[in-house]
Amino acid sequence: MRHLLLWLAAILLWTGVQAQQTQKPPLHGKKWMAVTGKPLAATAGAMIFQQGGNAVDAACAMLAATCTMWDVLSWGGETQALIYNPKTGKVIAINALGVAPTGATPAFFKSKGYDFPPEYGPLAAVTPGTAGGLCYMLAQYGTMSLKEVLAPAMDMAAGYPIEAQTANSIERGKKYIGQWPYSKAVFLTHPGEKREAPEAGEMFIQKDLLATLTKMVEAEQEALKKHKNRKEAIMAAYDRFYKGDIAKEFVRGCQEQGGLITLEDLARWRPIEEEPLHVNYRGIEVYKLQEWTQGPMLLQSLNILENFDLKAMGYNSPQYIHTLYQTMNLTFADRDFYYGDPYFNKNRAIMGLLNKDYAKARAKQILPDRNDDDAGPGDPYPYIGKSNPYLHFLEERKGYMDTTNGRKPGGFVPKHDATTFNAGTNIEQLYAQQSADSAYHDRLWRGTTSVEAADKDGWVVSITPSGGWLPACIAGHTGIGMSQRLQSFVLDSAICPFNVIAPGKRPRVTLTPSMALKDGKPFLSFAVQGGDTQDQNLLQFFVNVVDFGMTVQQAAEAANINTNQLWLSLGGTKVSDRMPRPGSLLLNSNTPEKTRSILEGMGYHLSFEQRTSGPVNAIYLDRKHGTLWGGSSNHGEDYGIGW
Template sequence: MKASTSVVSAFAVSALGLLCCTALAYDRITGHDFTSRSEVIAQHAMAATSHPLATQVALDIMKQGGNAIDAAIAANAAIGLMEPTGNGIGGDLYAIVWDAKTERLYGLNGSGRSPLGLSYDQVAAELERMGRTDLPPHGMLPISVPGAIDGWFELHQKFGQLPMATILQPSIDYAEQGFPVTELIAYYWNRSVPLLSPQPGDFVGTFTIDGQAPRKGQIFKNPALGATYRALATDGRDAFYRGELTRVMDRFMRENGGYLRYEDFDQHTSTWVEPVSVDYKGYELWELPPNGQGIAALQMLQILKNFDLAAMGFNSADSIHTMVEAKKLAFEDRAKFYADSDFSQQPIAGLISEAYGRERAKLIGERAAQRVDAGNPHLYEGDTIYLTTADKDGNMVSLIQSNYRGMGSGVVVPGLGFVFQDRGQMFSMDKNHANVYEPGKRPFNTIIPAFITKGGKPLISYGVMGGAMQPQGHVQILVNIVDYGMNLQEAGDAARWQHLGSTEPTDGQAMYLKNGGYIEVERGVPYSTVRELMQRGHQVRYGLGGFGGYQAIMRDHTNGVYLGASESRKDGQAAGY
């Protein structure tokens, strides 16, 4: 299988597009034409994150006797410092853990809830004053309780080995002594500063150097975040949810028109959930149930198993058309049904059933569907970072964490060193919608970790961060491996596509896809494919980034080693020992 060298002269690809798109190595002696580099292979442990220094932190923790869970927490703390453009302790967390002792998967929903004292009518009145019908991306209104820290401590209490003080110490050192800012992070940081500087608090004092975003290679320090980490290391999760930090945040919110209160932090809990899965040609893909969007990937696979993607060929017009149409069908269900299960019951068993997938597959024709409605699964009832770690005992962690939009709300409590997330923007204001805003409710959440097992054994821990790209990316990675025989690195580097324009969970209950949406492709997709997709009625564009951030670890049970892969579109690194 050879990568196309078609010239896309009909489309202009900017420097950013070239940076973010796939780097194909056409002359690799191994014949793996879609890879930017070889897989990393190690015997004892592996870490793959979006920042090389965070990867090294994870490995150092495991060399000190920590396990994969300790390493994942340490890496997340480091990335929260080093990549504030995508995550931080002001955001949410989800994780899937393979526990080698019990030989099973555990799922953690570490997402936060809306303010208990902020009613629907108050939100509606504030939106009317602002001249909006949806929640804004910045400021106080979209802030929900940060769940990441509680997620760390839940993971640690259940599986951790080293003390949290040891786990957090590398990030404390980097916060106080500084770290060099990497290339892509510097780019996004520069974009965020003018948008978020006007928000309440101390964004400029915390996240700029003399009022400017740090440049590539410049040393950046965040001693305020280091102090917050020290408080967590000393006093545990209660320092953030029931301690002095809580009182500081409560006071700041009251003085600056915010809505979170001490009670919101005090009552916050993470939730251990059962991951759900579907079988795709002998491989089980595991995702977490809503309020996240993970089961959209499972719905897509239940549709796609009714087609021979391998015979269609990688990134052919037939394969992309079929996968895009499956995405359209799954995402209309996503828009209608996915929400906090504490407030409404979703027909999850029906949504991910083979029978429902088979019926939805019948709706896919030769032409691009322009109108797509949500189905009736009841009939079949029966900006983000991703990282993964694996240790010598066989434990594996798939963890994703986010502020939501880039650097979040822009609201920074002076002296604490982090930005509050703006995940509350993902609520709908339609009172009849499952995802409607309510006090104390978790909004629909885009961040999803993934895990693949085969024959009951752990195989691949992976994720593809990036908004609605995530379930589409999860499916593309699995299909690349299963149907197209790609290795772990090749599966991530191969040119991607994404479909946009589907109905969102923030829209009204009566909404549906009206105009077919559009496809964005990377420059590695042949123009012959693009042309045929257009002839089938698809709108196609060459995208300028936005195709996700992939990290993965595979367990090779035969040789007793781990294989690691890291996203060529990001600054990250896979490494092991």
């Protein structure tokens, strides 16, 4: 009888999911769809589509506009993209992430007292990647000129009415901004007044940035006059940015303020076109970038979840939440230890991590009735016929899992950091100390933006750019905010042997665009902002569509869960700032009391928020009707336009 009641409850819950009303309507289009983090930036994409551009052209225009609007990124940041090319039927991966500059070594940062590279300022910067990534994507897969694609962003740099979100972010960060002369001149438009930042609706003018973009367009146009083709002309603009006068002023401004980036660092850097990673989940091919991002964590999670009947559990039932949480803990543990720049390590573990048999073995580790505080990295190497060269680090980690003295097992601390976090500290005291710590959740959720575009000819683009966010340190008179991505490196191999900082190396980033194909054709393009929660939210979005039959708008608005049982990738200056919080589970405020009670009985430490997912942006390609659906979460400023 009890099983019958549970089954009926699941059916009722499933019916409720199907009938779910959304606060924002889904978008529909037959020719194109443009979705991104700002209404004006979505309009920029629409303008390019209306001028005859393809999805790559429109995506580049939206990327340029969001950088110019400081949508938690700028032109000095980094770009990660997946592109479906209908001419070849393949998904292309674009790696436009900057690298650590000359002199950026563990010894350098340890000598300054850091456990991780700093969060802000010129010492937080990797080389800029977005400008080069945009030029590369446009040259290789777009149809329009750089002049045409940058026109909306240049118009905005000349002056646009700034929105409240960015204006208020400037005001909150003025303590930092005031320390950097070039940032102060751009952002603090009312110096000495009580509010030094611009007001919402005020015309925000960026003369230096406009001059930089103008120089890039001039380089393109001069190359065309010399009878260079479209691609060569766009790459002439690229060269002016990374090797010409723009590069010289960027480096001068960076080094003047204490940064490490050199002209040689800029000249050596290149965007990389890669093969994406992918797995098959219930007949759908899901694509992510390689393990220099956290993206494969979603693929690993799908491999594990494939061993469970999620639909029978019911959307956000206690059993479903528990299974999802445990799965993510296992895959985050693997991420935290095995992910990093694949070009710096020949002992890659990723194909073992994505092996279906490895996933089955990990699925069997999930405890059915309680949280596993000890969930740690697995050993994927036997699944690719190799021996694990890092077992000594795994053994060292186990030594720090202390279950004595009433302490719940918690995150490991490297030996050299034992003075930072005493292994005998009661974990409950740590929870109490940090439960009201808004800085922790800022680091966990730290956002960026996303760009989604699709057109009637079959081009589909998913981008998650970031870096150079407010409060940004602007490099000289370029108008370009420097990246803060260096903080995603670690300084000790015992935390992650793949992600130790080194000059020329890319940090492992949270940024993670997504794409899915069904029957060899684009099915979904989706991305989200939000630091370490990105692939948590995207995993649930995808399962909501595939397993629970939601539309993209329903799935984008649906209540998610977040695990904090992971090493944070951003923020903080000490190991204790980033340590995992075993059993820490964020639920939506509308979670029923019965569900809360069951989860507490399983050992979870619950917290609640109205917001439990970042703004998901997505496009669904409706093969049945030959149309496009657009979805965008019901909070934040993310916005889409379709036609």
